[in-house]
Amino acid sequence: MNLFEAVKAxxxxxxxxxxxxxxxxxxxxxxxxxHNDRTPSMKLNEEYxxxxxxxxxxxxxxxxAQLFDLPPAEAxxxxxxDFGIVEQKPSVLTKLKRSKSQAExxxxxxxxxxxxxxxLQDWKAHCAPQSPEDAIxxxxxxxxxxxxxxxxxxxxLTCGTPKERAEVxxxxxxxxxxxxxxxxxxxxxxESHGTK
Ligand SMILES: [Zn+2]
Numbered sequence: 001m002n003l004f005e006a007v008k009a010x011x012x013x014x015x016x017x018x019x020x021x022x023x024x025x026x027x028x029x030x031x032x033x034x035h036n037d038r039t040p041s042m043k044l045n046e047e048y049x050x051x052x053x054x055x056x057x058x059x060x061x062x063x064x065a066q067l068f069d070l071p072p073a074e075a076x077x078x079x080x081x082d083f084g085i086v087e088q089k090p091s092v093l094t095k096l097k098r099s100k101s102q103a104e105x106x107x108x109x110x111x112x113x114x115x116x117x118x119x120l121q122d123w124k125a126h127c128a129p130q131s132p133e134d135a136i137x138x139x140x141x142x143x144x145x146x147x148x149x150x151x152x153x154x155x156x157l158t159c160g161t162p163k164e165r166a167e168v169x170x171x172x173x174x175x176x177x178x179x180x181x182x183x184x185x186x187x188x189x190x191e192s193h194g195t196k
Contacts, residue, residue, distance in 0.1 A: 004061060004072075006086075007079045013060045014044040019082060020067055032056060033067060105169045110157045112178055115185045117150045 001009070014028055022030045029040035032051040041053035050057040056066070065075035079085070124143035129136060153172075156164050172178040 003076050003080055003085075007061060007076050007083070008047070008059055010085050011060050011079055011083050012044070012046055013049040013063050015083070016060050016063055016079065017044055017049075020064070102166065102169070105173070106157060106165055109169050109172050109178055110154065112172075112182045112185065113150055113154050113157070116181055117147070117154060119185060119188055120147050120150060 014024055017024055017030050022033060024030050024044065025040045028044040030042045030044060031037045031040050032042040032053050034051065034056040035054035037051075037053050042049055042051040042056070048057060048059050049063050058066070060079065061072050061075050064070065064079055065072050068075065068078065070078065120143040123137075123139040124147065127137040127140040127143070129140065153168050156168050160168070172181075
């Protein structure tokens with residue numbers, strides 16, 4: 001939540017109007033400060049103000065900006081200062097949560113990659129061509145092609161720096177690769193159970 005959002009979430013146009021000296025009448029109406037208004041023509045809603053006389057409208061930041069002739073960023077800062085609003089910085093708890101979910105992703109990646117590695121090792125052992133004339137089994141080809149890469153990724157997840165591990169995890173999240181790999185592992189396992 002940035003300062004604009006924090007201010008808008010905490011301060012209604014009515015609160016700002018009262019604070020900045022506009023007498024609020026019945027029905028959340030005030031005399032419009034932006035035109036020569038004798039009867040209250042400006043309605044203060046929960047999230048925005050609107051003047052039926054001159055058409056002035058906007059959120060609480062816009063109201064403050066126009067009242068004090070400030071750019072929006074300065075108006076937001078003024079509101080924050082006047083109403084004691086602190087910009088929400090990611091808390092220690094959020095950081096902890098983030099590192100926890102990172103750890104979960106890593107362990108899931110490790111599990112799925114390990115599962116796939118076993119399948120590949122199995123294929124390499126059992127699907128190898130028996131003689132030079134045999135056609136290459138696609139499972140054997142996949143095993144030859146992928147084994148080293150998967151071993152490499154598992155090595156990084158086991159011994160890599162946090163940055164290296166995060167790269168592997170990020171890479172596996174792309175195009176939903178990890179979930180697809182997990183689903184395929186499961187399917188392969190089920191098929192091999194079915195044929196045994
Ligand atoms: Zn007006």
